[in-house]
Amino acid sequence: MATPFKGILQAHQSALSLAHRALDLAVIAACSLWFAWLQDRLHDSDTWLRLMATVMIFHWLCEYHQLYGSWRGERVKRELMRVFNYWALTFCCVMLADYLLTGPEIVLDRQRIAWFALILFALCGYRLLIRSTLQALRRRGFNTRSVAIVGTGTVGERLACSIAAAPWMGLRLLGFYDDAPQQMALDQLNRRIPVLGGLDQLVLDARAGRIDKVYITLAMSCEPSLCTLVKGLSDTTASVYLIPDVFMFDLLHARSESINGLTSISLVDTPMDGSSQLVKRFEDIVVSSLILAMIALPMLLIALGIKLTSAGPVFFRQTRYGLDGRPIMVWKFRSMTVQENGHEVVQARRNDCRVTPFGAFLRRTSLDELPQFFNVLRGDMSIVGPRPHAVAHNEQYRKQVNGYMLRHKVKPGITGWAQVNGWRGETTTLDKMQKRIEFDLDYIEHWSVWLDLKIIVLTLVKGFVHKNAF
Template sequence: MTITTSNKLPHPDHAATVRTPSPKARLNWLRPALIERLLPVVDGLISILCGIACVLFYDLFPNTGPFSIDTYASASLLIGVNFCLLMMLQDGYRVKNLVELSQQIKMTIATWTAVFAALLAIAFAMKVSGEFSRGVTLSMFSLGLVALLGWKTLVSRLTLYALQSGAFANGRVVVISESDMHRSSDAMLELRRHGYRVNRTLEINAHDLTSPLMMSAIAPRLNELIGYCRHNRIDQILLLMRWDRQNAIDGLLDILKILPIPVYLVPDANVSRFLSYPLVNAGSTWTAELRRAPLSWSERAVKRVVDILGALVALVVFAPVMVIAAILIKLGSPGPVFFRQTRNGFTGRDFRIFKFRTMRVLEDGPKIVQATRNDPRVTWIGAWLRKTSIDELPQLFNVLKGEMSLVGPRPHATAHNSEYEQIIANYAFRHHVKPGITGLAQVNGYRGETNTLELMQMRVEYDLSYIDNWSITLDIAILFKTLLVGFHQPSAY
């Protein structure tokens, strides 16, 4: 669902442009676009320098080398390029995100770790991992991460200082505001936070704004404000009033045209609510995306690469555990090792999910009973497999087949799916992405039996939040949290 606005308002991040005069405002060399282009270059240089420094350091010790600087410099370049690309994909270099230090730290740790893990998996698969020293590689990872975190912290503090001190261009403004709106406007708070310095405010009451004699009533004050702008090098004029005050806005623009200063219309409370959503171009206009569709092709491609690499690494790591589990299942009770059941996946399509068999029955079809505490159908080895989530590991094969993802809403049995679609609003939106082995709901405690409607509603809310806020960083964070809590699930039985 989208809302379309006029193409006269192309940049709603902080204010929508109404009119731009021909003379240029004062130019400062420090520009957000410049910062956003330079930071990936610096991150890449840090990666390369840390790699070379680690090689040179290890060469100082006897019996540890010699190492090829060219090899490690090339590997560092590859790591740096992939790191920067993933950060750009997550908008990690946008000025508005640079000031969020905690977000920058989480994003840096997750992305740096993911890049190293992926490239190590590729090197292992291509049988070239033997050419790299484990000590140098570990040092490159540690030193690079520490250096990047220190650099991100410095950049965040400097960017915040620059924004608050008005170091970026066009910082001196005057505001023409509907009474008291400038004190309660979230948009104005954001503008001040990002370096816009309000030098003077002209307030107009609501009665005057709706009066046909408004310009006569405010003429003395407006003339005084115009004189102030002329003598104090004001960069911009901001109009802060309801957007349906069309006559008042047109009248102010007509008078203010004598000033060679840009005039901006700040979003009111009603418009700001929609501008908080992602913006999408639609022809010559832009739209506010109130609910996102399934992931774009580029997002799906990135997620698919992470899924394949992660599944291959997990299968290698957990292969001994899976073999032992298969043997214990065979010895523990008659029946197959694997349990296959029909589930609903991406866009609601059916697929057959793989799990280790944990019960004496193999239920599938229109009626399925959820497992409960002390369920007599669960085998002795099945209870342990369910408690530790080891029974979910065969779903890595579903991931490789493209039917599932490592992270996403958990797929429910077809019978349960049909039931919940009738009684829970927006339940069907869970199928906007591939189902996952783990998900946001599961790492927040909503795993296992859902014996009340409220529990399922909470799980669905987490699933929808995951879909609306998806990023590769969120996936990696959920995977790490799954490893931490996966072997202690009180609700799993």
Template sequence: MRQTLSIAMGVLSVVEATMLALCGLLAHVIVSPDAASAGWYPETSLALGVAALALLRPFGAYRVNPLEPLDPRVFQALAGWAAVFGMFLAVTNLTQTTDAFSRSWIVATFVLGVLCLVLARAMALRYLRHLGAEGRLGPRVAVIGRGAALHETAQAVLRDPLGLARLIEAHDLDPSPEAALERLVKTIRAGKVSEVLIALSEPDTTLQSLMNELKSEAVTVRLALPSTLRQVPVLGFERPAGVPALSLSEVPLSGWSSVVKRIEDLVLGSLLLVLAAPVMLIIAVLILATTGRPVLFRQQRHGFNNNTFGVYKFRTMTTSDDGPVVPQARRGDPRITPLGRILRRTSLDELPQLVNVIKGDMSLVGPRPHAVSHNDQYAESIDGYLGRHRVKPGITGWAQVNGLRGEIDTPEKMHRRLEYDLHYIENWSLLFDLRIIAQTITILLGDPNAY
């Protein structure tokens, strides 16, 4: 919930700064409609908008109050706008440029700014209440546990004091923990749940097995406190839906991080697709001339939240395996065509995956997706393997730029690749992504593991 509200407040800050800058221009039109010269008004209006973007936040205009998340914070916004104007008047007095601005313009700009802030806050509040009514603002909670703890926790979610949380499902571990967990995982992978509360009267062996299974899912997992401790103010505990709970695992790349990464994928992915389009056309023609149709090879892979999608590649083999058994490409593989060998060596066969990035199935950077049959095999033999799918798969990744590319012919290689993938997931940043992209470009032509 707080992440969603934080994103909304970030968007609101940009919208309000833009509106406040336009207020200065509108005030100039109103006050001096026949003026031949704009003077310093356009530049000053822009400066006021930028100053508002910087100063309204310290006044708490965009702070999310966990006890009252839908507080419009109008007073804080107006106080910040007054501070912006106070700074503006101080600067004009110090630089002795007061005469460059008419008093009518100053008053009109300030009043229009007040009206814009009140209007923007009213519209934002109405929109957030609409999202809350649809269950899109608060957490979508599933509870799993047993006995009285399960019942009490589910009832607490239903009585969420903020009225924003939604109870999606409640799963009783009795009589079959395996069946309850299977139903929960199915709901998570359908994208219906954002948070799981584990409700047990007292920790037992079930807790560890639940943690082991859920840590690989793209969902926040928390352990609800027993009812005897719910009134105790314990620092460091989250309170989803008003239920004190200890966080066991968080969703990586949530909130603003997910927004930044998606923007990165759209901007850089679109740019790379435009630049690569001529090369992709030439490759398509060469494949048609030497091998015939189809030009593209589409194979099912596991992606975000363990769901499957079709990944695109230029066809480099005489076969198109996509079934329960998919042999990995190996050095000297007779299935690879002469042109395909060049494409795989230079990674040009991966260029169509830029379309997957634009569609949202993949990212430019992330754990490489494996064929479904390989994924199922590794998931059974390697603990925590499915944790790779808590983020979108990538065209390139931290494991690939560290030499772990090509055939995985030993369990040790997959363990090492998993370590690098999990390190990337837990330490993601925009600079980390840009570093991996830069390293990928430098090693493409000299990677001995590409075949």
């Protein structure tokens, strides 16, 4: 049976989203045909097949990942990053198809890179132009929406402050509605936001056409009032949004998900889904392959140095937790006389007698980590991510640090956000581990290809030698 509330709870297509679809296809087609004309290949059937494939792949990725929804309340950086991810993935797919169908003579030449860059610039450029124009109009009172907040609790207070801090969204806050108003501290808004009445008054004002959007921030315990309110608002033209108080928790990539038409809200999730997972894996394969090609000879010399300076195997393998907490075997060059991999693992300390002389050099320069590029190539690790800890340390700190196991929502990395910010080496106090986890979770929450590149550059610039590496 159809729900009577579907009309107000389901997002509507906007003229802007339709324009985005048309402009995306037009930009890709125009740039591709211009490049074909420059190469005198405008009448080549391969050109048109490649264009059709490019348009279809990009359009499918954008539709599948809902790029063409409403971006009124989102930062432009997030939209542009998704455009970059989808276009880069489309480009890789087209290049792979060319390679498989045409042969190894297809190379990534300057013209193909220019084609990729031009279309990326155009796709992002017109979006920035539209955004800038709309934001300027909204600041002047055009293209605005009248907004009402239901609930004067903490969630409603935070929402009001968010709306006031982002005038570019074009949301004009009329006031609050609540049957039992609470005292709020809204000093940062620089103006008084009134409580306009109870829930019955809200329905009357919405029916009179005074309200465009209603944001419900009541606690989940107010279910009877919520049902009555939504039923009343279904007789109005206002758009209704529910902001559950579960968002007051410290969430990691919270988002909604549909399960056979039933909407659920994830409280903890990973950013590595869909195209992001493919982009991250492509990044790992390319970078690790290039690095392994460059360090093959140094690794051979290091292996020889280990065999000549101490008894024991060249490599040290230790079980650690990988993605989703699954155990993986991490490879390192052996730098100690012991190979602890049990229920108790003692962290290396300054002047540790277990470290061999040659191993001390490897640890100071982080060269003992080089075999982990094979872990990256295998898919167990990433170039960038939270550093993997020994299983014994995981079991210890998961009981002491809140949110510790959330760092396993992504693959562990050779280098990470915590490491380039100085949080590496022995964790002699619980505060040090908490700080490391804080940076790990910050990386997961704000992951992007650009952040990965930034961390890689910082790792190279700051060098592998660190005062905490011993």
